[in-house]
Amino acid sequence: MNAITIIELGIAIIILIGTIVGFFSVIGFLRLPDVYNRAHALSKSAALGVLFVLVGTFLFFLFIEGYFSIKLFLGIFFVFLTSPVSSHIICRTAYRSNVPLAEISVRDDLKEAIFVDKEINN
Amino acid sequence: MAMQVLANLLIGLLWVFFQDDWSVLTFFSGYLFGLFVIFILRRFLPTKFYLFTLHAVFRLILLFITEIIVSSIVVISIIIRPKMNIKPGIFSMETTLKGDVEVTLLALLITLTPGSVVVEISEDNKIFYIHTMDIPDLSNSVLKSKDRFENAIKKVTRS
């Protein structure tokens, strides 16, 4: 049990945590009722899981192989920055193309706002 | 801020010229010296010392990371409940921030708070329409943490 084995084990555990988080988020992706609720599961948990996996890979090649990969660092930065943006874009598109909310929804302020907007424009 | 960074790089380059020793280490020590010079002269500069802005940016990134971890724990604990009794809905929230950069950063941060996704922003950038998974609890937490986010963003952009 030398130092490299311990580092490898820690990195493997980081990657396992990341995949378990991603697995839970995909369960939510299958269970939740509509597009807007699924965006919650995807924009946070899936992105966090992938971030754990990529950080684990980055640390592995940094410590074991001694290779600082700027490409992987850029990839981590890009995934972290773009996942909320893409989930926001998907929600906006869904609302504008009239995908209905799930039946259990209790409140919808946006519908009134868009309705008032259209009345003023006409 | 950009002018200060350029001046600092110039001081580092001058340091390398004066030492006549072309290595990264010399440039780095020159850069540190330039940082010290700008820190002394910070009262005579039109904008704030750029390390303070950098510190605020670093705080903002730290806020992003803590929010994403906390929010995925909350979302996962909702997902793996055997009976999901959630009350999703869209609510509106007003903001005092102005300008494209500030509104974009706030929208990113709100998307990362537990159970909330920004669906639409009104034409005049004042009202956010936010979708949440659970209306009474999670919308209150968004409204509570809004001031914290706005202060963190204002420290970066208005300095």
Place this chain on the structure above:
Amino acid sequence: MIINTILFISLILIIFCVLATIYRIVKGPSSTERIQALDALGIYIIAGVAVFSILQRSTAYFEVILLLGILSFIVTIAFARFIERGVVIERNNNN
């Protein structure tokens, strides 16, 4: 090697995630849900490639990670605009 066992377990979990997103692509009632599933598919494939590059001890797959990250984002934006307005690139001819 215990690390290889753990990595194989996580690779199996990622493969299950990919299958679940493919199920959502096939089944999803509206086309917005299909775009969302494609986005998630890109993210999970990135994770799978990262785990695979550790299993192979090879740095040759990092370009794949970076390019898939960029391409899946751009594809999501382009499809979303296409569904929202019917065009991908807008030309302001009438004003």
